[in-house]
Amino acid sequence: MIRVVIVDDHKILTEGLKGLIDGSGSAIVVGVAHSAAECRLSLGFWKPDVLLLDVGLPDISGLDFCKEVKTQFPAINVLALTTHDEYSIVRQMLDNGASGYLIKNAMTEEVLAGIQAVAAGGTFLCHEVDLLLKRPREKHIWLTERERELLKLIAEGLTNGEIADRIFLSPETIKSYRKNLLLKLDAKNTAVLVRIAIEQKLIG
Template sequence: MITVHIVDDHKILVEGLQKLVDNSGFAQTTAVSYTGEDCLWKLSFKQPHVILLDINLPDWSGIDLCSVIKEKYPQVKIVALTSYSEYSIVRQMLENGASGYVIKNAMPEEILLGIQTVADNETFLCEEIDFLMNKRSVEQVWLTPREKILLQHIVNGYTNPEIAEQMLLAVDTINNYRKKLLCKLNARNTAVLVRIALEQKLV
């Protein structure tokens, strides 16, 4: 069972999210916080698998809070659940360690899929945000924190098995990530991938 901590100051929304999570069959709400301070206090006693984190809290910026939580509890996965859909905010949240980003008007199924996906150590962007992040030109290519680490290893000349060992992932997973990187950067092969990474200062 995936444990979930909801952090949002809108009580009606929190109640709805709690029902959604608790009725999912695979996740359970173990804590609810209406402020950033309350969230940090509760985390000091018990850490969930996933935090649904609002960006606009009364006492904290969710962007800063995300960074603090990931520094203290790196194993906790964070999904930003917010009404903000600006590219710069999405990028800041992901760079600060969020594994997912979901808009509040997303379908309930997307919210649940987000929880499941990040709990499986993958990155999740709801449809609207995924479209936003892929709409930019190649010069503004966006990479997840994990893709950046993988790209750095590739640039450093490590093989897939060596990268898998360093990133504590299966070789097949690294193969899939490498294919995604080639596709994302529109590179024919590893040599082109490395050249693009260095030219665009992606590592």
């Protein structure tokens, strides 16, 4: 029997998943946590084979938590479960040690197949994500109004502190925005970020 732990802050979803997994006959849920902090407290005690991990946790990013879990418990297989189907997030999650990736609207069979595949040491990508990774990188990058504004100020050469003063946010928030922009645009550093922004006409 495959031992599964679910880490997700949506209680209705975790209850549904628990029912689905417990009723499968091949796996059982040994623990449920609604935050990374809650999971940390019991992970050593639960000793799961598979960790179903949401990317958008309320306390820290699931991307960072995945890395932390794999460092401390290399034997735990992480299966990401998320509403995010952006190429950069999927890539980062897999780079941080996840063995599989499920979108939250995945079919029941896909959830169970994913659990079985990663528990056996394999990798599993739900159909949508598999297509996403095989598709040529699409050129259309969608940014929020705030991200576009920030990108423009970065391109003007402003520091995090200067940008923070300009748009009335804390430097810490700007730092986090900048990190997300690098990830979204798949840029190694600010210079590359600005170049891509100009090439893709993301800033006027």
